[in-house]
Amino acid sequence: MSALSEQPGLYFVVATILPMVSFLLLILTAFLRHAARACDSPLCNTLYRVLGGGRPGRTAAYVATTAIALSFVCSLVGAIHFASHGQDHHRIEELKEEAHHLESEFAHRPVEEHPKIEKELQTVNAEIHRLESKWVGRIEWANPAGPYGTKKDARASILYVGYRIDNLTVVMFLMVTLIATLIHIFSIGYMSEELAEEVEDHQVHTADGHLKRRGRFGRFFLFLSLFCFSMLNLVLADNLFQVFVSWELVGICSYLLIGFNYERQSASNAANKAFITNRVGDAGFVIGLLIIWTYIGTFNFEEIFKTIRAPLTDSHGVRPLRTKIDGEYVPLGARIVRANLVVEDGEKKLVPSQTGDQAVLFSPKVHLHVEDADPGDETDESKWYLKSFYPDFDSTDSMPYWLLVAAGLGIFVGCVGKSAQFPLHVWLPDAMEGPTPVSALIHAATMVAAGVYLVARAFPLFTAEALIVIAYVGGITLFVAATIAIVQTDIKKVLAYSTVSQLGYMMLALGVGGWVAGIFHLITHAFFKALLFLCSGSVIFGCHHEQEMTKMGGLFPKMKITALTMLVGVLTIAGTPLFSGWYSKDMIVAQSLGYVRLHPEHFLLFLLPVVTAGITTFYMFRMWLMTFTGKPRDKHVFEHAKESPATMTIPLIVLAVFSICVAWGWPLHDPEASHLNKVIHHGQPHHVLADFGGLAELGELEHAPGLVFKHVERSERYWALKLHGLAELSAFVAAGIGVIFAFLLYYQSRQTGKTRLDPEEAREQFPGVYALFANKWYFDELYSALLVRPALRVSQWCKAFDLRGIDGVINGSGRCTVTLSRWSGWVDRYIVDGLVNLIASVSYGVGSWLRRVQTGYIRSYVLFLVLAAIGVFAILSYFLAMAAAG
Amino acid sequence: MTVTLTHYLVLGALLFVCGALCMALKRNGIGVLMGVELVLNGANVNFVALAHFNPAFAVEGQIFALFVIVMAAAEAAIALAIVLNFYNNHLSVDVDTAEELKG
Numbered sequence: 001m002s003a004l005s006e007q008p009g010l011y012f013v014v015a016t017i018l019p020m021v022s023f024l025l026l027i028l029t030a031f032l033r034h035a036a037r038a039c040d041s042p043l044c045n046t047l048y049r050v051l052g053g054g055r056p057g058r059t060a061a062y063v064a065t066t067a068i069a070l071s072f073v074c075s076l077v078g079a080i081h082f083a084s085h086g087q088d089h090h091r092i093e094e095l096k097e098e099a100h101h102l103e104s105e106f107a108h109r110p111v112e113e114h115p116k117i118e119k120e121l122q123t124v125n126a127e128i129h130r131l132e133s134k135w136v137g138r139i140e141w142a143n144p145a146g147p148y149g150t151k152k153d154a155r156a157s158i159l160y161v162g163y164r165i166d167n168l169t170v171v172m173f174l175m176v177t178l179i180a181t182l183i184h185i186f187s188i189g190y191m192s193e194e195l196a197e198e199v200e201d202h203q204v205h206t207a208d209g210h211l212k213r214r215g216r217f218g219r220f221f222l223f224l225s226l227f228c229f230s231m232l233n234l235v236l237a238d239n240l241f242q243v244f245v246s247w248e249l250v251g252i253c254s255y256l257l258i259g260f261n262y263e264r265q266s267a268s269n270a271a272n273k274a275f276i277t278n279r280v281g282d283a284g285f286v287i288g289l290l291i292i293w294t295y296i297g298t299f300n301f302e303e304i305f306k307t308i309r310a311p312l313t314d315s316h317g318v319r320p321l322r323t324k325i326d327g328e329y330v331p332l333g334a335r336i337v338r339a340n341l342v343v344e345d346g347e348k349k350l351v352p353s354q355t356g357d358q359a360v361l362f363s364p365k366v367h368l369h370v371e372d373a374d375p376g377d378e379t380d381e382s383k384w385y386l387k388s389f390y391p392d393f394d395s396t397d398s399m400p401y402w403l404l405v406a407a408g409l410g411i412f413v414g415c416v417g418k419s420a421q422f423p424l425h426v427w428l429p430d431a432m433e434g435p436t437p438v439s440a441l442i443h444a445a446t447m448v449a450a451g452v453y454l455v456a457r458a459f460p461l462f463t464a465e466a467l468i469v470i471a472y473v474g475g476i477t478l479f480v481a482a483t484i485a486i487v488q489t490d491i492k493k494v495l496a497y498s499t500v501s502q503l504g505y506m507m508l509a510l511g512v513g514g515w516v517a518g519i520f521h522l523i524t525h526a527f528f529k530a531l532l533f534l535c536s537g538s539v540i541f542g543c544h545h546e547q548e549m550t551k552m553g554g555l556f557p558k559m560k561i562t563a564l565t566m567l568v569g570v571l572t573i574a575g576t577p578l579f580s581g582w583y584s585k586d587m588i589v590a591q592s593l594g595y596v597r598l599h600p601e602h603f604l605l606f607l608l609p610v611v612t613a614g615i616t617t618f619y620m621f622r623m624w625l626m627t628f629t630g631k632p633r634d635k636h637v638f639e640h641a642k643e644s645p646a647t648m649t650i651p652l653i654v655l656a657v658f659s660i661c662v663a664w665g666w667p668l669h670d671p672e673a674s675h676l677n678k679v680i681h682h683g684q685p686h687h688v689l690a691d692f693g694g695l696a697e698l699g700e701l702e703h704a705p706g707l708v709f710k711h712v713e714r715s716e717r718y719w720a721l722k723l724h725g726l727a728e729l730s731a732f733v734a735a736g737i738g739v740i741f742a743f744l745l746y747y748q749s750r751q752t753g754k755t756r757l758d759p760e761e762a763r764e765q766f767p768g769v770y771a772l773f774a775n776k777w778y779f780d781e782l783y784s785a786l787l788v789r790p791a792l793r794v795s796q797w798c799k800a801f802d803l804r805g806i807d808g809v810i811n812g813s814g815r816c817t818v819t820l821s822r823w824s825g826w827v828d829r830y831i832v833d834g835l836v837n838l839i840a841s842v843s844y845g846v847g848s849w850l851r852r853v854q855t856g857y858i859r860s861y862v863l864f865l866v867l868a869a870i871g872v873f874a875i876l877s878y879f880l881a882m883a884a885a886g
Numbered sequence: 887m888t889v890t891l892t893h894y895l896v897l898g899a900l901l902f903v904c905g906a907l908c909m910a911l912k913r914n915g916i917g918v919l920m921g922v923e924l925v926l927n928g929a930n931v932n933f934v935a936l937a938h939f940n941p942a943f944a945v946e947g948q949i950f951a952l953f954v955i956v957m958a959a960a961e962a963a964i965a966l967a968i969v970l971n972f973y974n975n976h977l978s979v980d981v982d983t984a985e986e987l988k989g
Binding site for chain 1: 906909910911984986
C-alpha cells in the first residue's frame with residue numbers, strides 16, 4: 001500500500017495485471033479440469049466436478065468480469081491520484097531546467113564553489129527522481145547482447161518493460177476498462193447460449209445434420225481476459241517494443257475471437273484474413289522499429305522524442321534554439337531539424353537547412369550553443385542563432401532524413417493494419433464473424449483504436465511527409481468506408497464500415513495536426529460505437545441470430561430499450577449538437593478546414609470529411625429506420641423477436657448515458673470547455689505546437705517556456721480554432737441532408753410499407769455507383785487479382801518446380817543410383833564373387849582329390865615314408881654323382 | 887678281413903630296411919614298434935661307426951647315439967601307452983583297424 005501511495009502509477013500496473021491473473025486462473029483451471037477428466041480415480045473425479053464438470057459454468061464470466069471491474073476501479077483510483085498530482089510534470093520540467101542550469105554553472109563559477117553547486121545539484125536530481133518515479137517505472141527485460149556488449153552497444157541492447165502514465169494513458173485506461181467491464185456484463189447475457197452442454201451450430205452442416213459441440217462460455221471469457229490484459233499493456237507501455245508485443249497479443253486475441261466459431265468456414269477465413277492483413281501492417285511496424293533501433297538506439301518514447309526533436313533552448317538554458325536559413329530566422333525548438341553534412345577545413349559539421357538530407361539527432365549530452373550573429377553585440381537578442389552542429393562533439397549525430405520518414409511511415413503502416421485504414425481496411429468488415437460483444441470491444445472500441453492511439457503516442461516521430469500521408473490515408477478511408485456502408489444490408493457490416501470510416505476521421509485529424517481532436521474522437525467514438533454494436537447485438541440476440549436488415553423492420557415496439565439506446569448511438573455518430581460525437585467530429589472537421597485554409601492544394605482533406613459527415617448520417621439513420629420502423633419485412637423474425645434480458649440492456653443504458661455526456665463541459669455548447677477535451681489537451685505533446693502552432697487562447701504557451709511557435713497566421717491550429725463555426729455549420733448542413741435523404745428513402749409508413757422515394761429506383765438510376773459500393777470498391781477483387789491469385793500462381797509454379805524440378809532431380813538421382821547399383825551388384829555377384837568362388841571350388845576339388853591319399857592306415861604312411869626316403873636318396877645320389885663327375 | 891666303415895654302413899642300411907619293412911608290413915602294433923626300434927638302431931650303428939672312423943665326429947656321433955637311445959626309450963614308453971589304450975578301446979592291436987583319422 002505504501003508503494004502505491006509513493007508510486008501511484010502502480011495502480012495502472014495493477015489494473016493491467018488483473019485481467020492477466022484472471023486469464024491465468026481460467027486457463028489453469030481449464031488445464032486441471034482436462035487433466036482430471038483423463039484420469040480415473042475418485043480424487044480426480046471430485047476435482048473434475050469441482051472445476052465445472054461436463055457443463056460449462058458461469059464462474060469464468062464472474063472471474064473475468066470481477067477482474068476487469070477491479071481494473072476499472074484501480075484505474076479510477078489511479079486517475080484520481082493523477083488528477084491531484086497534475087502539476088508534477090511541470091514541476092519536473094522546471095527542476096530539470098534548474099539542474100541544467102546548475103550543470104552549466106560549473107564552467108562559470110570558481111572552483112571553490114563547486115562542492116556547493118554539486119550538493120544543490122544532488123538535491124534537485126533526487127527531487128526529479130522522486131517525482132518521476134511516481135508515474136514512470138521500468139525494469140530490464142532482456143539484454144540480447146549480454147554483459148559483454150561494448151559500452152556503445154549497451155545503450156542499444158537492453159529491452160525494458162515499463163510504464164509511463166500521462167493524460168493519454170489515463171484517459172485510455174478509463175475508457176478501455178469501463179467499456180470492457182460493460183461488455184463483459186453484456187456478454188454474460190449474450191453468450192448464455194454457450195452455457196449448454198451441447199450447442200448446435202446451425203451454420204455448420206456435417207454428414208449427420210448440424211454440428212453439435214460443447215458450449216464455449218468459459219473460453220470466450222478466457223480470451224476476453226487475455227485481450228484486456230494485452231490492450232491495457234499496450235496503453236501502459238513506455239516503449240515501442242512493449243507496444244509491439246502487446247500489439248501482437250491483441251492481434252492474436254482478435255484472431256481467436258473472430259474464429260470463435262471456427263467450424264464455420266466463413267469465420268475461420270475471416271480470422272485468417274484479419275491475421276494476415278495485420279501481418280502486412282506489422283511488417284511495416286518492424287521496419288520502423290529496426291530503423292529506430294539502429295539509429296536512435298532506444299525504444300523508449302521519451303528518449304526517442306528527445307533524440308529526434310530539438311530541445312527548446314540551447315545548453316545554457318536561456319536562448320531559444322533557432323537558426324538562420326537564407327537570411328531568415330527559423331526556430332528549431334521541439335522540431336525535427338534537417339541539416340547537411342559539410343566538411344570545412346577538415347572538420348565535419350551539420351549545417352541546418354530546410355532541405356538537408358540528414359536529420360539531426362540530439363543526444364542529452366550535446367552542447368548546443370546559440371551564437372551571436374555579430375560577436376560582441378550581445379544585446380540584440382533577435383540576431384542570436386545556431387550556426388551548425390558539430391558531430392565531433394561525439395554526442396551530436398545524424399541519420400538520413402529519408403530513413404526517419406521511413407521509420408514514421410513504417411510505424412504508421414502498422415497502424416494502418418491495426419486500425420483497418422485504406423488500403424488494409426478489408427479485414428475489419430469480415431471480422432464481424434466474431435460474436436457481437438467482441439465486435440464491440442475489440443473491433444470497434446479498443447483494439448482498432450490502438451492504431452490511432454499509437455500514431456498519437458508516437459506523434460513526434462512523424463515528419464511532415466509522414467503526416468500528410470497519414471492525413472490522406474485517413475481521408476480516403478473515411479470516404480470509401482462510408483460509401484460502402486450505404487449499401488450494406490447486414491446490420492453489423494454497416495457498423496463495421498462505419499467504424500472504419502470513423503477511424504479514418506481520427507487518422508485524418510492526427511495527420512492535419514488535430515492531435516487533441518483525434519484522441520477526443522477516439523474516446524467518444526469508443527463509447528458510441530460500443531453502444532451501437534451492443535445494440536446491434538441485442539437486436540441480433542432478440543431476433544435469434546438474424547443479422548440481415550432486409551428481414552427486420554418494425555421492431556421498435558418489440559424492443560424499446562434497444563431501439564432507444566441505439567437511436568442515441570445514431571444521433572451521437574450523426575453529430576447531433578450536444579451529443580458527444582458532435583464535439584469531437586466538429587473539432588476534426590474544423591482542424592481539417594484550418595489545414596486546408598493554409599494549404600488549399602489539399603482541399604480534399606476538408607471536402608471528404610464534410611461530405612462523409614452527410615453520408616454517415618444517411619447510413620446510420622438508414623440502418624435504424626430499416627431495423628426499427630415501418631412494416632415488418634419478415635413475419636417469422638418479427639413474431640419471435642423479443643427484448644433482451646437486463647444483463648444486456650443495462651450496459652446499453654450506461655453506454656447511452658456516456659455517449660451523450662462523456663464530452664460535456666460548461667458552457668455546454670463550447671467544445672473547448674469539455675472536460676474530456678481539457679484532459680486530453682493537457683496530454684498533448686508540445687511537439688504538436690511546434691509543427692502546427694501553439695495557441696495562447698488555450699493557454700498552451702504557459703507550459704512551454706522558450707518554445708518558438710509558428711507565426712499565428714501560419715498556424716493550422718489557429719485557423720482551426722478561428723474557423724470552428726464554419727466547419728460546424730458545414731458538417732451540420734451535410735448531416736441534415738443525410739437525415740432528410742435517409743427519411744425519404746427508408747421511412748416506411750407502418751400500414752402500407754411505402755416510402756416517399758423508392759430505394760430500388762434510386763439504385764436503378766445509378767447502377768454503376770451502386771455496383772461499386774455494393775462490391776466494396778472491388779477491393780477484395782483487386783487484392784484477389786493483384787495478390788492472392790498471383791501468389792497462388794507462384795505457388796503453383798513452385799509446386800510444379802518442386803514436383804518436376806526438385807523431385808525430378810531427387811527421383812532421377814535415385815533412379816540413377818538404382819541402375820548403377822544394379823550394375824555394381826552384377827559385377828559384385830558374377831565377377832568378384834565368381835573369382836572368389838572359383839578359387840574356393842578349385843581348392844575344394846583339389847582337396848577332395850587329395851584326401852584320398854589320407855588312408856588312415858599306418859602301414860601305407862610308412863610305405864610313403866619309405867618310398868619318399870628312397871626317392872630323396874635317389875635324387876641326392878644323382879646330384880652327388882653329377883657333382884662328383886662334373 | 888678288417889671291418890671297415892662300409893661294413894657298418896651296410897649293417898646299418900640292412901637294419902634300416904628290416905625295420906622299415908617291419909613297420910610297413912606288420913599289422914601288429916607291437917611289431918611296428920619293434921620295426922621302429924630297428925630303424926633307430928640302424929641309424930645308431932651309422933652314428934657310432936662314423937664316430938669311430940671319422941675323428942671329426944668322434945664325440946658328436948656317440949652323443950647322438952646316446953640321444954637316439956634315450957629318445958627311443960621315451961618313444962617306446964609313449965608308443966606302448968598308445969598301443970595299450972588302443973587295445974583297451976578296440977580289443978586289438980591291429981593297426982589297420984586304426985583308421986578313424988582317415989581324411
